[in-house]
Amino acid sequence: MTVELFSNVLVLAPHTDDGELGCGGTMARFVEQGARVTYAAFSIATRSVPDGFPRDILATEVRHATTAIGIPEDDLRVFDFEVRTFPANRQEILERLIEIQSDLQPDLVLMPSLNDLHQDHQTIAQEGLRAFKRTTLLGYEIPWNNITFNHQVYVTLERRHIDKKVAALLCYQSQQHRNYAREDYVRNLAFTRAIDVGRDLAEVFELYRWVV
């Protein structure tokens, strides 16, 4: 895959940090190559923020994190669907996705895997497939949520891309209690995936649509 094929990339994140976790390095690579990258987050999880943080802290943190990746503030879109209610709000979410489709007309969409177990991630993946079925569409990897995952697409990365992913995840001060955001895990996962294809670092994706 040459990422230069794409110039208008859309990342769908059910919750604010999912996109950085699943494809933060890939986003950094696209931005570096001059692609427009739009980040759409569907929840700032106001009810699950740890004590001691403002309820809307994730709205601030996602802005800092996407800036760390190199995404302009105008290309960040944040919605506030309540965590774990996405299946009940399926139709409204689909309507937001269709609006984004007609507004942006992306040539590549990165979304959670259809095999992701989290109900909100599943909803974004299923409705994302409906809204963007005419577009190249890949599922990013969130290993602790994926019951199974087909490593079909490898985006090879340089250290500087993973550095930006790590920097973005560090912007989520309210989420530092989560072990999957740990820097050593993030770096080791990229290293582990890259071994398959004889490279140094990579993120992997499932392929749902490939339109060239």
Ligand SMILES: [Zn+2]
């Ligand atoms: Zn999530």
